[in-house]
Amino acid sequence: MAKTKQSATIIEFEREAVPEHATKPARSFWGMFSSEHVAGTELLIGPLFVVHGVAAFDVLAGLVIGNILAVLSWRFMTVPIAIKHRLTLYMQMEKIGGKKLTSIYNMANGLLWCFIAGAMISVSASAVMVMFKVAPPSLDAVLPENPLMVAIVLAVGLVISVVASKGYDSVARFANIAAPWMIVMFIALGLSTLPDLGIHSFSDFWEKAQTVIWNGSNQPGFVKFSIWHVIFFSWFGNLAWHIGMGDLTIFRYARKANYGFASLSGMFLGHYIAWIAAGMLYAVQLQADPGNTTVSPGPLAMSTMGFAGLLLVLIAGWTTANPIIYRSGLAFQAINSKWSRVRVTLFAGGIASIIGIFPGLSMKFLSVAALYGLILMPVGAVIFADHFLVKRMGMIDFFAEKKGIAFYLPPAFAWFLTLAFCLLLNLKYGMQIFFLGLPGWFIAIAIYLGLSYYYQQRKP
Amino acid sequence: MKVLINILRVTAILGLAMILLISVLYASDRLPFDTFRNLLVVASLIWFAGIIAAVRARKITNSKP
Numbered sequence: 001m002a003k004t005k006q007s008a009t010i011i012e013f014e015r016e017a018v019p020e021h022a023t024k025p026a027r028s029f030w031g032m033f034s035s036e037h038v039a040g041t042e043l044l045i046g047p048l049f050v051v052h053g054v055a056a057f058d059v060l061a062g063l064v065i066g067n068i069l070a071v072l073s074w075r076f077m078t079v080p081i082a083i084k085h086r087l088t089l090y091m092q093m094e095k096i097g098g099k100k101l102t103s104i105y106n107m108a109n110g111l112l113w114c115f116i117a118g119a120m121i122s123v124s125a126s127a128v129m130v131m132f133k134v135a136p137p138s139l140d141a142v143l144p145e146n147p148l149m150v151a152i153v154l155a156v157g158l159v160i161s162v163v164a165s166k167g168y169d170s171v172a173r174f175a176n177i178a179a180p181w182m183i184v185m186f187i188a189l190g191l192s193t194l195p196d197l198g199i200h201s202f203s204d205f206w207e208k209a210q211t212v213i214w215n216g217s218n219q220p221g222f223v224k225f226s227i228w229h230v231i232f233f234s235w236f237g238n239l240a241w242h243i244g245m246g247d248l249t250i251f252r253y254a255r256k257a258n259y260g261f262a263s264l265s266g267m268f269l270g271h272y273i274a275w276i277a278a279g280m281l282y283a284v285q286l287q288a289d290p291g292n293t294t295v296s297p298g299p300l301a302m303s304t305m306g307f308a309g310l311l312l313v314l315i316a317g318w319t320t321a322n323p324i325i326y327r328s329g330l331a332f333q334a335i336n337s338k339w340s341r342v343r344v345t346l347f348a349g350g351i352a353s354i355i356g357i358f359p360g361l362s363m364k365f366l367s368v369a370a371l372y373g374l375i376l377m378p379v380g381a382v383i384f385a386d387h388f389l390v391k392r393m394g395m396i397d398f399f400a401e402k403k404g405i406a407f408y409l410p411p412a413f414a415w416f417l418t419l420a421f422c423l424l425l426n427l428k429y430g431m432q433i434f435f436l437g438l439p440g441w442f443i444a445i446a447i448y449l450g451l452s453y454y455y456q457q458r459k460p
Numbered sequence: 461m462k463v464l465i466n467i468l469r470v471t472a473i474l475g476l477a478m479i480l481l482i483s484v485l486y487a488s489d490r491l492p493f494d495t496f497r498n499l500l501v502v503a504s505l506i507w508f509a510g511i512i513a514a515v516r517a518r519k520i521t522n523s524k525p
Contacts, residue, residue, distance in 0.1 A: 188483035306497025
């Protein structure tokens with residue numbers, strides 16, 4: 001799910017359009033997506049589907065539908081905008097909403113990345129905890145249960161933060177080397193669970209899938225998932241990147257809009273095979289001890305793959321957390337360019353490490369991931385409307401840039417009012433967080449267009 | 461040097477192939493668990509050693525005038 005190691009090119013052409021000669025061939029995007037979306041987060045998401053009591057058909061079919069919707073979102077929403085202007089999300093945002101609004105976006109983005117990085121630090125720490133024989137936190141734990149666990153998470157967080165503060169290149173290089181290995185190890189992970197689950201043929205698989213792995217019974221305190229939950233989670237798991245337009249930064253290097261289909265590799269290696277493999281791994285744990293419901297990737301991988309499994313957990317968590325902390329630091333630094341990048345990266349790493357000591361974050365990771373996408377989605381909706389609709393309705397696009405406005409109110413209101421509306425839908429009408437992105441997107445578009453029309457009539 | 465780089469790359473890819481092969485053998489009950497997990501470590505080391513050596517060798521080649 002998480003973005004891991006977008007190539008170092010993301011820091012090039014920060015404030016200018018990518019020139020034609022710097023564009024990249026399709027294979028770069030296929031490779032980038034397949035490595036970015038096989039990450040530490042998959043080790044949490046797969047088991048959490050089982051915890052939420054999803055049925056076998058619902059998960060296997062729902063993931064296909066949701067992942068295809070995600071690919072189509074990249075292809076038909078993100079990439080056409082990316083290759084038209086070839087600007088980063090931040091530059092597009094600055095042209096539409098002004099510098100001050102972009103600073104708020106940076107702050108929100110930086111903080112949200114700390115939460116995702118915190119979860120990844122706890123994933124890596126779960127592998128270290130196995131080495132120190134520390135019991136994993138229980139499924140319903142919110143606060144840390146063991147001082148040694150806190151110490152391990154903080155130590156792992158410190159190491160990751162220090163490495164991230166040293167710069168991007170070495171981490172990105174190692175992540176690129178580890179990516180093919182991680183993809184193969186996830187496949188091996190799934191295969192290694194077959195003997196424990198008593199699966200020796202395809203018919204065995206389908207029977208065990210329905211009765212043992214995804215048997216449809218959810219754990220107490222976790223809402224029961226239907227096929228709709230699976231479809232919407234797999235579609236909106238990367239909401240911030242496709243509909244939220246985060247991947248403008250990457251796809252501005254694409255030569256054609258069809259390069260958006262490269263996201264197929266990430267979706268089906270990471271968000272299909274890896275999620276299913278991780279779910280099967282959790283089923284092995286439950287089968288051995290139905291009372292052991294904790295979702296802790298370290299012990300899970302150790303039980304079926306031994307030391308190599310621990311290495312997978314450690315590297316998958318680390319290679320995800322590291323670039324996220326680095327980019328979180330960059331987002332904070334963008335607020336004030338005088339701040340030292342090393343210090344803000346350490347600051348971001350410190351926040352992520354502190355967040356990581358709370359096991360509730362990992363145990364509720366599906367909600368955390370959905371919330372992350374939802375908070376950033378309205379900005380993508382504004383960019384979409386500005387690109388496709390504003391001119392057609394007789395209004396001016398990139399209004400803040402053209403009029404020299406530092407804080408353009410319509411996109412700001414579209415963002416904040418959409419979130420308030422989603423909160424209302426959640427609290428008053430009980431609409432679960434996994435579904436809020438869809439009505440939220442239409443609301444954001446409507447608010448932005450309505451307020452832009454009103455504002456531009458008054459200040460032509 | 462190019463030949464050496466290619467040999468190192470092929471070695472690394474063989475490490476990945478080995479991971480898949482031993483996983484299939486383990487899944488079909490033809491490999492005991494202890495052997496499986498030890499071979500996983502060996503295969504992983506082959507991948508990392510091969511690919512890191514190939515990257516270094518390529519860097520040395522590229523840095524030569």
